[in-house]
Amino acid sequence: MFVTALPPEDVVEDLDAFWEPRRADPSARGVRWTRPEQWHLTLAFCAAVPDRALDGFIEGLAAAAARRRAFALRVAGGGAFPDAVAAKVLWAGVAD
Numbered sequence: 001m002f003v004t005a006l007p008p009e010d011v012v013e014d015l016d017a018f019w020e021p022r023r024a025d026p027s028a029r030g031v032r033w034t035r036p037e038q039w040h041l042t043l044a045f046c047a048a049v050p051d052r053a054l055d056g057f058i059e060g061l062a063a064a065a066a067r068r069r070a071f072a073l074r075v076a077g078g079g080a081f082p083d084a085v086a087a088k089v090l091w092a093g094v095a096d
Helices: 009-024 051-066
Strands: 002-005 041-045 074-081 089-095
Antiparallel strands (some): 002 041
């Protein structure tokens, strides 16, 4: 399970515009691109949340989020997993 934040629509649109020519590149044939509406900022990875604890876990996250204000970040850098040659996941970093 991942705890995520959704980027603002204008950020998704900018990133989508950046990726568009790369998706059209012939060398990208066979690459499976994730739809922009699925893009997210991963805040935490929770490796083992048992099904029986899910409701309480989600309620706790909602309560914690309600106590926080919006935060500003900027896209900064990026990379690929496991590496650029055998990329399975492309990611954009954030700063600030």
